[in-house]
Amino acid sequence: MTKIKTIDVCAGAFIVLIGVLAIVESLSFEIGTTRRIGPGYFPFYVGLFMVVLGVVIALERLWTKSLADTEFSFPPLRAPLLIMAAVVTFAVMVERFGLIPAVGVGVFLASLADTNTTLMQKLTVSVAVPLVATLIFKIGLDMHVDVIRWRP
Amino acid sequence: MSDFVSNLSLGFSVAFSWQAMAYCFLGVSLGTFIGVLPGIGSLAAIAMLLPLTFGMEPTHALIMLAGIYYGSNYGGSTASILLNLPGTPSSAVTCIEGYPMSQQGRAGVALFMTAIASFVGSICGMLIMAIFSPPIAALAFSFSAPDFFSLMVLGMIAASTLASGSPIKGLAMIGLGLIMGMVGRDLYSGLLRFSYGVDELYEGLPLVAVALGIFGLPEVIKNAGQITGRTVKAKDISFRSMLPTRDDWRRSWGAMGRGTALGSFFGALPGTGGLLASFMSYATERRLSKEPWRFGKGAIEGIAGPEAANNAAVQTAFIPTLTLGIPGDIVMAIMLGALTIHGIQPGVSVINSHPDLFWGLLVSFLFGNMMLLVLNIPLIGLWVRMLSIPYWVLYPFIVAFICIGVYSVNSSVVDLYVLIFFGFLGVVMTTLKFEPAPLVLGLILGPMLEENMRRALTLSRGDYTVFFTRPISGMFMAMAALVLIWTIYGAIKARSVRRDHLREMARNLPDD
Numbered sequence: 001m002t003k004i005k006t007i008d009v010c011a012g013a014f015i016v017l018i019g020v021l022a023i024v025e026s027l028s029f030e031i032g033t034t035r036r037i038g039p040g041y042f043p044f045y046v047g048l049f050m051v052v053l054g055v056v057i058a059l060e061r062l063w064t065k066s067l068a069d070t071e072f073s074f075p076p077l078r079a080p081l082l083i084m085a086a087v088v089t090f091a092v093m094v095e096r097f098g099l100i101p102a103v104g105v106g107v108f109l110a111s112l113a114d115t116n117t118t119l120m121q122k123l124t125v126s127v128a129v130p131l132v133a134t135l136i137f138k139i140g141l142d143m144h145v146d147v148i149r150w151r152p
Numbered sequence: 153m154s155d156f157v158s159n160l161s162l163g164f165s166v167a168f169s170w171q172a173m174a175y176c177f178l179g180v181s182l183g184t185f186i187g188v189l190p191g192i193g194s195l196a197a198i199a200m201l202l203p204l205t206f207g208m209e210p211t212h213a214l215i216m217l218a219g220i221y222y223g224s225n226y227g228g229s230t231a232s233i234l235l236n237l238p239g240t241p242s243s244a245v246t247c248i249e250g251y252p253m254s255q256q257g258r259a260g261v262a263l264f265m266t267a268i269a270s271f272v273g274s275i276c277g278m279l280i281m282a283i284f285s286p287p288i289a290a291l292a293f294s295f296s297a298p299d300f301f302s303l304m305v306l307g308m309i310a311a312s313t314l315a316s317g318s319p320i321k322g323l324a325m326i327g328l329g330l331i332m333g334m335v336g337r338d339l340y341s342g343l344l345r346f347s348y349g350v351d352e353l354y355e356g357l358p359l360v361a362v363a364l365g366i367f368g369l370p371e372v373i374k375n376a377g378q379i380t381g382r383t384v385k386a387k388d389i390s391f392r393s394m395l396p397t398r399d400d401w402r403r404s405w406g407a408m409g410r411g412t413a414l415g416s417f418f419g420a421l422p423g424t425g426g427l428l429a430s431f432m433s434y435a436t437e438r439r440l441s442k443e444p445w446r447f448g449k450g451a452i453e454g455i456a457g458p459e460a461a462n463n464a465a466v467q468t469a470f471i472p473t474l475t476l477g478i479p480g481d482i483v484m485a486i487m488l489g490a491l492t493i494h495g496i497q498p499g500v501s502v503i504n505s506h507p508d509l510f511w512g513l514l515v516s517f518l519f520g521n522m523m524l525l526v527l528n529i530p531l532i533g534l535w536v537r538m539l540s541i542p543y544w545v546l547y548p549f550i551v552a553f554i555c556i557g558v559y560s561v562n563s564s565v566v567d568l569y570v571l572i573f574f575g576f577l578g579v580v581m582t583t584l585k586f587e588p589a590p591l592v593l594g595l596i597l598g599p600m601l602e603e604n605m606r607r608a609l610t611l612s613r614g615d616y617t618v619f620f621t622r623p624i625s626g627m628f629m630a631m632a633a634l635v636l637i638w639t640i641y642g643a644i645k646a647r648s649v650r651r652d653h654l655r656e657m658a659r660n661l662p663d664d
Contacts, residue, residue, distance in 0.1 A: 007583075007584060007585060008584075008585075010584055011321065011584040011585065011586065014580070014584060015324045015327075015328070018327075018328055018331065019327070022331050022346075025345065025346055029338075029341075029343060029345065030341075033614060034609055034614035034615075034616065035609065035610070035613055035614030036610070036614075037605070037606045037609060037610075038341070039338040039340065039341045039343050039345060042330075042334065042602045042605070042606075043331065043334055043345065043346070046327055046330045046331055046334075047331070049327055050324065050327045050328070050331070053320060053323055053324045053327060054324065056320060057318075057320055057321060057324065060320065078377075079373045079374075079376045079377060080373045080579050083369060083372055083373050083376065083551060083575075084369070084572060084575055084576065084579075086551050086555075087369070087551070087554075087555055087568065087571060087572050087575060088572060090552075090555040090559075090568065091555075091565055091568035091569060091571075091572065094555075094559060094565070094568075095565060099556075102555075103552045103555070103556070106551065106552065106555065107548040107551065107552055110372075110376075110547070110548050110551040110552075111544070111548050113373075113376040113377055113547075114376050114377035114543075114544045114547070115377055116377060116544070117544045121544065125544070125545060125548045126548070129548050129549055129552045130552075132549070133552050133553070133556055137556055137560065141204060141207075143556075143560050144560075144563050145559070145560075145563070
């Protein structure tokens with residue numbers, strides 16, 4: 001099995017999995033009858049639809065003959081991990097330490113995703129962004145958030 | 153007719169206030185800015201800026217958000233022409249002819265013509281919206297639950313199959329969106345579905361967090377460290393260099409007219425938008441041209457048509473959104489969310505119960521497009537200079553604004569975890585080659601779809617044929633079936649072409 005096929009088989013499996021999750025969730029509710037639809041009716045049939053689509057996605061690709069498959073390379077992980085880490089950091093810190101520390105640390109993590117910049121450039125951004133954000137959101141728009149607080 | 157005049161004068165009275173003008177100007181400037189910069193789409197930008205509008209009057213909020221949207225469509229072509237990098241997805245087509253023009257030293261002409269074509273497309277789209285919205289809204293008053301259900305089915309099928317990428321994967325994304333739309337309290341039974349113990353989700357998934365997670369974060373992830381080193385000289389674009397020749401004008405008028413017609417049609421169809429319209433327009437111009445060899449080498453009609461198409465589509469996308477409550481494209485879906493947040497229930501009654509909003513918005517399009525003409529022709533040098541802002545400066549701001557924007561909607565950390573979840577989902581979907589747009593459409597239409605299905609089946613006492621026997625509903629279902637058949641036919645044809653091609657190649661291969 002070539003690599004590009006792997007992607008579509010994974011994609012099909014992913015859709016089947018979600019369909020199954022929906023069906024499982026729908027079973028804890030009353031399905032009802034077509035005359036009086038229960039809360040489980042719509043999720044059940046959408047789940048079923050997803051399972052069918054997932055199987056078709058996987059099979060359609062397995063049946064397709066192709067000579068030149070593009071090589072599937074595992075996507076680089078650096079940018080996704082660091083950007084997601086930045087958001088997690090913000091979520092964890094904003095109500096404990098306030099806007100400036102949360103944005104500062106988050107932005108520093110995010111700035112590490114670009115490998116072409118110097119450390120000085122990264123630090124400059126990490127200081128500038130929280131200040132601009134405070135100016136816009138706290139001073140300009142009077143957002144309900146503490147700029148700095150200590151509630152670990 | 154007198155109705156039309158009084159409606160328009162109401163619109164002028166709303167849009168002519170200094171506040172409305174200021175928000176309109178702010179919106180179109182922000183939109184141009186965002187459109188010019190590659191790496192931030194208008195959808196992410198609108199979702200990011202949505203929280204800023206919470207304190208405003210709904211009409212002003214909508215005027216500004218709409219301004220961002222159509223403004224970004226003007227700006228999107230700038231980077232396409234100068235750097236071969238589309239600023240917005242729908243301006244990808246403009247790269248094909250725009251970049252060769254700029255390599256031939258005709259960047260100024262290309263920029264000028266895109267601004268003119270965008271203006272022509274927008275104004276015609278706006279007029280169509282003004283003329284057709286009241287009758288459509290009046291007609292929609294006679295729609296009942298089965299008709300709405302079928303119209304939404306048509307919109308979802310059109311959106312998933314006519315858009316880019318695999319149609320079947322698009323349908324799967326609609327399904328995923330429908331499931332996401334069920335998260336929260338069921339309207340009929342009051343039970344919590346798909347909340348997995350998170351009680352904060354009882355009102356459903358927060359739209360801003362979902363949209364930014366699925367569009368905003370993957371966009372930054374894809375571009376961080378990738379967009380580097382652009383050099384554009386602003387002073388190369390003088391006003392004199394922008395003036396098209398008589399030949400350019402001659403070639404462009406027809407293309408603009410055809411582009412506007414295509415764009416107005418596809419924009420008004422629920423679910424499809426400017427991207428499809430601009431590709432169709434390009435293909436049409438190429439087919440109609442008497443000199444098809446000029447295409448790909450800087451044919452000006454290849455930018456005038458698509459730009460008119462995509463801007464006309466942006467305006468007419470407001471027709472189904474405001475008259476039926478069914479979004480014309482994915483940005484309109486976010487716009488509907490914005491209306492709901494401002495306490496206006498989207499649906500057939502918006503145009504009647506909030507005429508000031510509808511007509512004020514419409515007239516603001518006229519002012520906004522005039523402002524954009526000024527921003528994009530005499531002031532184009534300013535935006536070209538913006539292109540030299542490096543992405544390493546820009547993207548940390550985007551990440552921070554995404555986080556703060558999501559948090560500020562409800563001051564809730566749970567929303568941030570939703571953002572993170574959908575960010576991961578977005579990355580997984582990109583890896584597995586799924587398009588995110590149908591998901592958001594499914595998410596927004598899901599609750600309306602389920603409600604109308606329940607209501608229709610209750611009225612018909614459980615008889616499914618009601619969706620096919622009612623004339624309006626049956627017509628939508630027939631259109632949906634046609635779209636599906638056309639897609640399946642296209643897929644089978646493509647397969648057989650490919651198979652023949654493979655066989656041909658295999659025959660030409662030497663035996664091992």
